[in-house]
Amino acid sequence: DIQMTQSPSSLSASVGDRVTITCQASQDISNYLNWYQQKPGKAPKLLIYAASNLETGVPSRFGGSGSGTDFTFTISSLQPEDIATYYCQQYDNLPLTFGGGTKVEIK
Amino acid sequence: EVQVVESGGGLVQPGGSLRLSCAASGFTVSNNYMTWVRQAPGKGLDWVSVIYSAGTTYYSDSVKGRFTISRDNSKNTLYLQMNSLRAEDTAVYYCARLLQWRFDPWGQGTLVTVSS
Numbered sequence: 561d562i563q564m565t566q567s568p569s570s571l572s573a574s575v576g577d578r579v580t581i582t583c584q585a586s587q588d589i590s591n592y593l594n595w596y597q598q599k600p601g602k603a604p605k606l607l608i609y610a611a612s613n614l615e616t617g618v619p620s621r622f623g624g625s626g627s628g629t630d631f632t633f634t635i636s637s638l639q640p641e642d643i644a645t646y647y648c649q650q651y652d653n654l655p656l657t658f659g660g661g662t663k664v665e666i667k
Numbered sequence: 668e669v670q671v672v673e674s675g676g677g678l679v680q681p682g683g684s685l686r687l688s689c690a691a692s693g694f695t696v697s698n699n700y701m702t703w704v705r706q707a708p709g710k711g712l713d714w715v716s717v718i719y720s721a722g723t724t725y726y727s728d729s730v731k732g733r734f735t736i737s738r739d740n741s742k743n744t745l746y747l748q749m750n751s752l753r754a755e756d757t758a759v760y761y762c763a764r765l766l767q768w769r770f771d772p773w774g775q776g777t778l779v780t781v782s783s
Contacts, residue, residue: 604761
């Protein structure tokens with residue numbers, strides 16, 4: 561199985577800050593990586609697909625990059641409504657696997 | 668509007684069975700890959716199973732042999748039959764379309780609690 565290691569597991573930042581989350585795959589997954597946002601008590605929501613493509617309707621302050629084993633998710637200017645847990649997910653191979661999540665809070 | 672709505676969760680004793688349903692609207696279940704993902708209380712996301720449009724099915728090792736994914740094309744509904752349930756199966760179960768390997772949309776989830 562492909563292991564997805566996300567870091568940090570939590571972070572606290574101020575409104576307007578740039579936030580960066582990393583996701584490392586245990587083997588080369590090309591760009592077969594998605595990012596999701598999950599707000600408390602809600603279902604996850606797709607933000608980024610194929611490592612760097614912004615899902616329709618998602619604000620442009622969200623972004624993704626990377627390929628191979630190392631990936632980055634960025635919020636360019638943190639907003640109060642971005643408080644959530646963020647997950648990466650690989651689809652290079654079954655079983656589909658997720659990172660452990662990064663909980664983002666406002667400082 | 669494209670959406671899925673899960674139902675069927677509840678409290679079940681260890682060793683018991685439960686069938687979850689996922690009613691889809693705005694798209695045809697049989698023409699898509701459909702999947703179940705679960706989330707234990709306070710934990711991360713855990714993929715459970717997928718059924719391809721051709722009918723091929725796959726499972727995570729943790730549920731293989733106990734869970735069965737299926738669909739009813741006439742009802743445009745996905746199912747997850749869960750047998751021999753264990754305490755560690757306690758979770759919110761989400762149904763999602765797997766469109767070009769993206770989970771989208773997700774349902775609101777249905778809670779399964781396995782406890783005596």
